[in-house]
Amino acid sequence: MQIHIEPISKSRIDQVDFDHLAFGRSFADHMLVAEYADGAWQSVKIQPYGSLEYQPAMMSLHYGQSIFEGMKGYRGKDGSIQVFRPEENWKRFNKSAYRMCMPEVPEEIFLGGLRELLKLDQAWVPAKEGCSLYIRPFMFATDEYVGVTPSSTYKFIIFNCPVGSYYSKPLRVRVETEYIRAAKGGVGFAKNAGNYGGSLFATQNANKDGYDQIIWTDAATHQYVEEAGTMNLMFVINGALVTAATGDTILDGVTRKSVLQIAKDWGMEVQERQLAVKELIEGIQNGSVTEAFGAGTAAVIAPIATIGFEGKDYDLPERKDSDFSVRVYNEINQIRLGEIPDTRNWVWKV
Ligand code: COI
Numbered sequence: 001m002q003i004h005i006e007p008i009s010k011s012r013i014d015q016v017d018f019d020h021l022a023f024g025r026s027f028a029d030h031m032l033v034a035e036y037a038d039g040a041w042q043s044v045k046i047q048p049y050g051s052l053e054y055q056p057a058m059m060s061l062h063y064g065q066s067i068f069e070g071m072k073g074y075r076g077k078d079g080s081i082q083v084f085r086p087e088e089n090w091k092r093f094n095k096s097a098y099r100m101c102m103p104e105v106p107e108e109i110f111l112g113g114l115r116e117l118l119k120l121d122q123a124w125v126p127a128k129e130g131c132s133l134y135i136r137p138f139m140f141a142t143d144e145y146v147g148v149t150p151s152s153t154y155k156f157i158i159f160n161c162p163v164g165s166y167y168s169k170p171l172r173v174r175v176e177t178e179y180i181r182a183a184k185g186g187v188g189f190a191k192n193a194g195n196y197g198g199s200l201f202a203t204q205n206a207n208k209d210g211y212d213q214i215i216w217t218d219a220a221t222h223q224y225v226e227e228a229g230t231m232n233l234m235f236v237i238n239g240a241l242v243t244a245a246t247g248d249t250i251l252d253g254v255t256r257k258s259v260l261q262i263a264k265d266w267g268m269e270v271q272e273r274q275l276a277v278k279e280l281i282e283g284i285q286n287g288s289v290t291e292a293f294g295a296g297t298a299a300v301i302a303p304i305a306t307i308g309f310e311g312k313d314y315d316l317p318e319r320k321d322s323d324f325s326v327r328v329y330n331e332i333n334q335i336r337l338g339e340i341p342d343t344r345n346w347v348w349k350v
Contacts (some may be wrong), residue, residue: 001108003032003116006047013123021131021164023298028160032113036103036154044109047119047275049159059141059151060095066193067096068138070297071254071256073118073160073350075303076338081118081350082133084297084336087232088110088254093137093254096190101150102139109156110137111348118350128164132336134163134298140193166230166298167212170305170319173228174211175277176202177310181226182249183219189248200227211308213294217277218249225275231296232256233304235280236324238288240269255295259328261344268324277309284314292316293325301329 008029016026020104027049034044060066069089076082090111094104114135118125125133131269137158141151164166179202181195182188188195199214206214216226225235226244235244241263246252263270283289284307303325307314319326334340335347 001041001045001106001112003113004043004045005116006045007120008048011123016162018126018128018131018162021126021128021162023163023166024056024134024161026162028121030117030120031159032117034105034109034113034156036156037152041103041106041109041156044113046113046120050061052155053146054142056143057144057146059143059145063141063148064192064194064197065100065102065141066138067093067100067102067140067191068136069093069191071135071137072297072336073125073133073135074190074336076127076347078338080336080338081125082334082336083114083118083348083350084259085254085323085346086114086135086348089137090256091092092141092191092252092254097139099187099190100192102141102154104136104348105139106158114158115350116162122350124160131162131164134161135300136161136332144339156328163298166296166300167294167302170303171212171294172215172306172308172313173215173304174209174308175225175310176206176207176216177222178202180219180222180326181216181229184248186248189246189251191251196229202276203229206308209308215277215307223276225277225280226250228294231294231299231302234259234291234293234295234325235275235283235289236291237271237275237279237283240271240288241324242271242273242275245272245276253296253330255297255300257297258332258346259301262328262331263324280307281309281314284316287317287319290317291319291323291325300332301325 031049139156143151218224294302
Protein backbone atom coordinates (compact mmCIF):
# COMPACT_ATOMS: atom_id res chain seq x y z
CA MET A 1 0.00 0.00 0.00
CA GLN A 2 1.31 3.44 -0.96
CA ILE A 3 2.32 5.58 2.04
CA HIS A 4 1.80 9.26 1.46
CA ILE A 5 4.46 11.30 3.30
CA GLU A 6 3.89 14.86 4.48
CA PRO A 7 7.19 15.78 6.19
CA ILE A 8 7.56 18.41 8.92
CA SER A 9 8.88 21.84 7.95
CA LYS A 10 11.05 22.19 11.07
CA SER A 11 12.05 19.55 13.64
CA ARG A 12 11.17 20.03 17.33
CA ILE A 13 14.09 17.87 18.44
CA ASP A 14 16.08 20.81 19.86
CA GLN A 15 13.34 21.35 22.44
CA VAL A 16 13.98 17.94 24.02
CA ASP A 17 16.58 17.38 26.75
CA PHE A 18 17.93 13.94 25.82
CA ASP A 19 20.06 13.88 28.99
CA HIS A 20 16.98 13.96 31.23
CA LEU A 21 14.28 11.97 29.45
CA ALA A 22 11.11 11.20 31.37
CA PHE A 23 8.79 8.43 30.19
CA GLY A 24 6.20 9.37 27.58
CA ARG A 25 6.31 13.17 27.75
CA SER A 26 8.11 14.01 24.49
CA PHE A 27 6.90 13.09 21.03
CA ALA A 28 8.91 12.65 17.85
CA ASP A 29 8.25 14.79 14.77
CA HIS A 30 6.06 12.41 12.75
CA MET A 31 3.16 10.00 13.17
CA LEU A 32 1.63 7.38 10.91
CA VAL A 33 -2.13 7.58 10.39
CA ALA A 34 -4.15 4.90 8.55
CA GLU A 35 -7.89 5.06 7.94
CA TYR A 36 -10.31 2.14 7.78
CA ALA A 37 -13.75 2.48 6.18
CA ASP A 38 -16.10 0.48 3.93
CA GLY A 39 -14.50 -2.80 5.06
CA ALA A 40 -10.93 -1.98 4.01
CA TRP A 41 -7.86 0.09 4.89
CA GLN A 42 -8.19 3.15 2.67
CA SER A 43 -5.12 5.31 3.12
CA VAL A 44 -1.83 5.42 5.02
CA LYS A 45 -0.12 8.71 5.66
CA ILE A 46 2.92 9.89 7.60
CA GLN A 47 2.35 13.44 8.79
CA PRO A 48 3.66 15.85 11.45
CA TYR A 49 2.81 14.71 15.01
CA GLY A 50 -0.06 16.90 16.18
CA SER A 51 -3.67 17.16 17.21
CA LEU A 52 -6.53 15.51 15.39
CA GLU A 53 -10.12 16.72 15.36
CA TYR A 54 -13.02 14.42 16.30
CA GLN A 55 -16.72 14.64 17.07
CA PRO A 56 -17.94 14.32 20.69
CA ALA A 57 -19.98 11.26 19.61
CA MET A 58 -16.88 9.36 18.42
CA MET A 59 -17.60 5.80 19.56
CA SER A 60 -14.25 4.89 21.10
CA LEU A 61 -14.68 7.68 23.66
CA HIS A 62 -17.94 6.16 24.87
CA TYR A 63 -17.59 2.39 24.63
CA GLY A 64 -13.85 1.84 24.79
CA GLN A 65 -13.23 0.20 21.41
CA SER A 66 -9.57 1.12 21.59
CA ILE A 67 -6.43 -1.05 21.62
CA PHE A 68 -2.70 -0.37 21.70
CA GLU A 69 0.80 -1.83 21.75
CA GLY A 70 4.16 -0.80 23.14
CA MET A 71 7.51 -1.54 21.50
CA LYS A 72 10.99 -0.12 21.83
CA GLY A 73 13.57 1.01 19.28
CA TYR A 74 17.28 1.26 20.07
CA ARG A 75 20.38 2.74 18.53
CA GLY A 76 22.73 -0.20 18.03
CA LYS A 77 26.42 0.11 18.74
CA ASP A 78 26.98 0.40 14.95
CA GLY A 79 24.54 3.36 14.88
CA SER A 80 21.75 1.37 13.22
CA ILE A 81 18.16 1.60 14.46
CA GLN A 82 16.67 -1.66 15.65
CA VAL A 83 13.37 -2.67 17.21
CA PHE A 84 12.94 -5.57 19.64
CA ARG A 85 10.56 -8.29 18.30
CA PRO A 86 7.93 -6.00 16.69
CA GLU A 87 6.40 -8.95 14.78
CA GLU A 88 5.25 -10.30 18.14
CA ASN A 89 3.51 -7.00 18.93
CA TRP A 90 1.87 -6.98 15.50
CA LYS A 91 0.46 -10.48 16.07
CA ARG A 92 -0.75 -9.61 19.59
CA PHE A 93 -2.31 -6.37 18.30
CA ASN A 94 -4.42 -8.33 15.86
CA LYS A 95 -5.50 -10.76 18.61
CA SER A 96 -6.65 -7.75 20.65
CA ALA A 97 -8.40 -6.37 17.53
CA TYR A 98 -10.29 -9.63 16.99
CA ARG A 99 -11.48 -9.74 20.61
CA MET A 100 -12.66 -6.12 20.43
CA CYS A 101 -14.50 -6.57 17.06
CA MET A 102 -12.01 -4.34 15.25
CA PRO A 103 -10.34 -4.91 11.87
CA GLU A 104 -6.90 -6.52 11.69
CA VAL A 105 -4.04 -4.27 10.65
CA PRO A 106 -2.00 -5.87 7.85
CA GLU A 107 1.75 -6.38 8.21
CA GLU A 108 2.52 -3.90 5.46
CA ILE A 109 0.79 -1.11 7.40
CA PHE A 110 1.93 -2.08 10.94
CA LEU A 111 5.52 -3.11 10.22
CA GLY A 112 5.98 -1.56 6.77
CA GLY A 113 4.56 1.76 8.02
CA LEU A 114 6.71 1.59 11.16
CA ARG A 115 9.85 1.17 9.05
CA GLU A 116 9.06 4.29 7.02
CA LEU A 117 8.16 6.26 10.16
CA LEU A 118 11.41 5.29 11.89
CA LYS A 119 13.45 6.25 8.84
CA LEU A 120 12.02 9.76 9.15
CA ASP A 121 12.31 9.95 12.96
CA GLN A 122 15.64 8.15 13.39
CA ALA A 123 17.33 11.17 14.98
CA TRP A 124 14.87 10.76 17.87
CA VAL A 125 16.22 7.36 18.91
CA PRO A 126 18.28 8.09 22.05
CA ALA A 127 21.85 6.81 22.23
CA LYS A 128 22.17 7.12 26.02
CA GLU A 129 22.37 3.95 28.15
CA GLY A 130 18.96 3.06 29.59
CA CYS A 131 17.05 5.21 27.06
CA SER A 132 15.11 4.14 23.98
CA LEU A 133 12.40 5.18 21.54
CA TYR A 134 9.06 3.97 22.87
CA ILE A 135 6.80 3.15 19.93
CA ARG A 136 3.05 3.38 20.50
CA PRO A 137 0.77 1.87 17.82
CA PHE A 138 -2.95 2.13 18.61
CA MET A 139 -6.35 1.85 16.95
CA PHE A 140 -9.68 3.33 17.90
CA ALA A 141 -13.29 3.43 16.69
CA THR A 142 -14.23 6.64 14.89
CA ASP A 143 -17.91 6.32 13.93
CA GLU A 144 -20.04 9.22 15.12
CA TYR A 145 -22.82 7.15 16.70
CA VAL A 146 -24.27 6.60 20.16
CA GLY A 147 -25.55 3.01 19.74
CA VAL A 148 -23.56 0.16 21.33
CA THR A 149 -22.23 -1.79 18.36
CA PRO A 150 -18.83 -2.18 16.67
CA SER A 151 -17.83 0.93 14.74
CA SER A 152 -17.53 0.73 10.95
CA THR A 153 -14.61 3.17 10.76
CA TYR A 154 -11.26 3.16 12.60
CA LYS A 155 -7.97 4.99 12.77
CA PHE A 156 -4.65 3.22 13.28
CA ILE A 157 -1.86 5.52 14.45
CA ILE A 158 1.78 5.07 15.43
CA PHE A 159 3.72 7.76 17.27
CA ASN A 160 7.13 7.64 18.95
CA CYS A 161 8.49 8.95 22.26
CA PRO A 162 12.15 9.13 23.28
CA VAL A 163 12.09 7.75 26.84
CA GLY A 164 14.13 7.11 29.94
CA SER A 165 13.24 4.44 32.51
CA TYR A 166 9.61 3.79 33.42
CA TYR A 167 10.64 2.87 36.98
CA SER A 168 13.77 4.38 38.44
CA LYS A 169 14.12 2.31 41.62
CA PRO A 170 13.19 -1.14 42.99
CA LEU A 171 9.45 -1.29 43.57
CA ARG A 172 7.17 -1.60 46.53
CA VAL A 173 4.10 -3.53 45.36
CA ARG A 174 0.94 -4.53 47.24
CA VAL A 175 -1.18 -7.63 46.74
CA GLU A 176 -4.68 -6.48 45.72
CA THR A 177 -7.45 -8.51 47.33
CA GLU A 178 -10.49 -6.27 46.86
CA TYR A 179 -10.61 -5.14 43.22
CA ILE A 180 -9.93 -7.23 40.12
CA ARG A 181 -8.27 -6.61 36.77
CA ALA A 182 -9.60 -9.49 34.67
CA ALA A 183 -11.86 -12.53 34.86
CA LYS A 184 -12.18 -15.76 32.88
CA GLY A 185 -13.96 -15.05 29.60
CA GLY A 186 -13.10 -11.34 29.82
CA VAL A 187 -10.61 -9.18 27.93
CA GLY A 188 -7.62 -9.32 30.29
CA PHE A 189 -5.33 -10.90 27.69
CA ALA A 190 -6.05 -8.11 25.18
CA LYS A 191 -4.23 -4.81 25.21
CA ASN A 192 -7.34 -2.70 25.22
CA ALA A 193 -7.53 0.72 26.83
CA GLY A 194 -10.20 -0.29 29.35
CA ASN A 195 -7.91 -2.80 31.10
CA TYR A 196 -5.67 0.09 32.04
CA GLY A 197 -8.48 2.52 32.92
CA GLY A 198 -9.96 -0.15 35.17
CA SER A 199 -6.68 -0.57 37.02
CA LEU A 200 -6.34 3.07 38.07
CA PHE A 201 -8.52 3.15 41.19
CA ALA A 202 -6.87 0.23 42.99
CA THR A 203 -3.41 1.45 41.95
CA GLN A 204 -4.18 4.95 43.20
CA ASN A 205 -5.26 3.52 46.57
CA ALA A 206 -1.99 1.60 46.78
CA ASN A 207 -0.01 4.71 45.79
CA LYS A 208 -1.65 6.65 48.63
CA ASP A 209 -0.37 3.96 51.02
CA GLY A 210 3.19 4.26 49.67
CA TYR A 211 3.24 1.43 47.11
CA ASP A 212 4.31 1.90 43.48
CA GLN A 213 2.17 -0.83 41.94
CA ILE A 214 -0.22 -3.64 42.72
CA ILE A 215 -0.14 -7.39 42.27
CA TRP A 216 -3.49 -8.37 40.81
CA THR A 217 -4.95 -11.63 42.07
CA ASP A 218 -7.47 -13.93 40.39
CA ALA A 219 -11.04 -12.65 40.25
CA ALA A 220 -12.67 -15.78 41.71
CA THR A 221 -10.67 -16.28 44.93
CA HIS A 222 -8.01 -13.53 45.24
CA GLN A 223 -5.63 -16.34 46.18
CA TYR A 224 -3.39 -16.52 43.12
CA VAL A 225 -0.91 -14.04 41.67
CA GLU A 226 -1.75 -12.71 38.18
CA GLU A 227 0.18 -9.66 36.91
CA ALA A 228 0.90 -6.06 37.86
CA GLY A 229 -0.88 -3.07 36.30
CA THR A 230 1.99 -2.32 33.93
CA MET A 231 3.86 -5.61 33.46
CA ASN A 232 3.92 -9.39 33.96
CA LEU A 233 5.32 -10.70 37.24
CA MET A 234 8.08 -13.26 37.77
CA PHE A 235 9.66 -14.90 40.80
CA VAL A 236 12.68 -17.08 41.41
CA ILE A 237 11.58 -19.82 43.80
CA ASN A 238 13.99 -22.57 44.85
CA GLY A 239 16.06 -21.68 41.79
CA ALA A 240 13.16 -22.03 39.29
CA LEU A 241 11.58 -19.16 37.37
CA VAL A 242 7.85 -18.98 38.19
CA THR A 243 5.21 -16.89 36.43
CA ALA A 244 1.46 -17.05 35.84
CA ALA A 245 0.53 -19.09 32.76
CA THR A 246 -1.04 -17.06 29.95
CA GLY A 247 -4.80 -17.37 29.43
CA ASP A 248 -7.88 -15.15 29.46
CA THR A 249 -6.59 -12.96 32.27
CA ILE A 250 -2.87 -12.60 31.57
CA LEU A 251 -1.21 -10.42 28.95
CA ASP A 252 1.00 -12.50 26.67
CA GLY A 253 3.96 -10.17 27.17
CA VAL A 254 6.80 -10.01 24.64
CA THR A 255 9.35 -9.32 27.39
CA ARG A 256 7.73 -12.15 29.42
CA LYS A 257 8.21 -14.68 26.62
CA SER A 258 11.75 -13.44 25.94
CA VAL A 259 12.76 -13.84 29.60
CA LEU A 260 11.27 -17.36 29.72
CA GLN A 261 13.13 -18.32 26.54
CA ILE A 262 16.46 -17.03 27.86
CA ALA A 263 15.92 -18.87 31.17
CA LYS A 264 15.25 -22.13 29.29
CA ASP A 265 18.30 -21.56 27.07
CA TRP A 266 20.39 -21.13 30.22
CA GLY A 267 19.10 -24.45 31.56
CA MET A 268 16.93 -22.90 34.27
CA GLU A 269 13.68 -24.59 35.24
CA VAL A 270 10.68 -22.53 34.09
CA GLN A 271 7.26 -23.01 35.71
CA GLU A 272 4.23 -21.32 34.11
CA ARG A 273 1.66 -22.07 36.77
CA GLN A 274 -0.66 -20.78 39.45
CA LEU A 275 1.28 -19.18 42.29
CA ALA A 276 -0.64 -18.83 45.54
CA VAL A 277 -0.10 -15.58 47.43
CA LYS A 278 0.37 -17.77 50.52
CA GLU A 279 3.23 -19.68 48.83
CA LEU A 280 4.81 -16.36 47.80
CA ILE A 281 4.65 -14.77 51.24
CA GLU A 282 5.79 -17.92 53.06
CA GLY A 283 8.57 -18.31 50.49
CA ILE A 284 9.85 -14.79 51.19
CA GLN A 285 9.80 -15.57 54.91
CA ASN A 286 11.59 -18.91 54.63
CA GLY A 287 14.07 -17.77 51.97
CA SER A 288 12.86 -19.95 49.06
CA VAL A 289 11.70 -16.87 47.09
CA THR A 290 14.96 -15.16 46.22
CA GLU A 291 13.85 -12.72 43.49
CA ALA A 292 10.70 -10.92 42.40
CA PHE A 293 10.49 -8.68 39.34
CA GLY A 294 8.19 -7.28 36.69
CA ALA A 295 8.76 -7.80 32.95
CA GLY A 296 7.29 -5.54 30.29
CA THR A 297 8.22 -3.36 27.33
CA ALA A 298 8.02 -0.09 29.22
CA ALA A 299 9.33 -1.49 32.52
CA VAL A 300 11.86 -3.93 30.90
CA ILE A 301 12.97 -5.81 34.07
CA ALA A 302 11.71 -3.99 37.16
CA PRO A 303 13.05 -5.39 40.45
CA ILE A 304 10.63 -5.67 43.36
CA ALA A 305 12.07 -4.83 46.78
CA THR A 306 8.99 -5.22 48.95
CA ILE A 307 5.62 -6.96 48.76
CA GLY A 308 2.79 -5.69 50.94
CA PHE A 309 0.04 -8.15 51.98
CA GLU A 310 -2.71 -7.82 54.59
CA GLY A 311 -1.13 -4.75 56.18
CA LYS A 312 2.42 -6.18 56.46
CA ASP A 313 5.51 -5.64 54.30
CA TYR A 314 7.75 -8.51 53.21
CA ASP A 315 11.22 -7.59 51.92
CA LEU A 316 12.99 -9.50 49.16
CA PRO A 317 16.77 -10.10 49.52
CA GLU A 318 19.13 -7.31 48.37
CA ARG A 319 19.91 -7.52 44.64
CA LYS A 320 23.21 -9.07 43.57
CA ASP A 321 24.95 -9.03 40.17
CA SER A 322 24.64 -12.83 40.06
CA ASP A 323 20.80 -12.65 40.32
CA PHE A 324 18.85 -14.04 37.37
CA SER A 325 16.94 -10.75 36.95
CA VAL A 326 20.20 -8.78 36.66
CA ARG A 327 21.74 -11.25 34.20
CA VAL A 328 18.60 -11.50 32.04
CA TYR A 329 18.28 -7.70 31.91
CA ASN A 330 21.91 -7.47 30.74
CA GLU A 331 21.33 -10.19 28.14
CA ILE A 332 18.22 -8.49 26.70
CA ASN A 333 19.92 -5.13 26.75
CA GLN A 334 22.99 -6.42 24.95
CA ILE A 335 20.86 -8.13 22.29
CA ARG A 336 18.88 -4.93 21.71
CA LEU A 337 22.02 -2.88 21.34
CA GLY A 338 23.73 -5.40 19.06
CA GLU A 339 26.51 -5.97 21.61
CA ILE A 340 26.14 -9.77 21.52
CA PRO A 341 25.02 -11.98 18.62
CA ASP A 342 21.25 -12.05 18.10
CA THR A 343 21.09 -15.86 18.00
CA ARG A 344 17.31 -15.95 18.44
CA ASN A 345 16.54 -13.48 15.62
CA TRP A 346 14.82 -10.98 17.88
CA VAL A 347 16.22 -7.78 16.46
CA TRP A 348 14.39 -6.07 13.57
CA LYS A 349 16.62 -3.64 11.72
CA VAL A 350 15.09 -0.52 10.18
C1 COI B 1 4.19 -1.38 27.77
O1 COI B 1 4.94 -1.94 28.56
O2 COI B 1 4.53 -1.11 26.63
C2 COI B 1 2.84 -1.01 28.15
O3 COI B 1 2.01 -0.87 27.31
C3 COI B 1 2.54 -0.76 29.56
C4 COI B 1 2.14 0.64 29.81
C5 COI B 1 1.78 0.72 31.20
C6 COI B 1 3.19 1.65 29.51
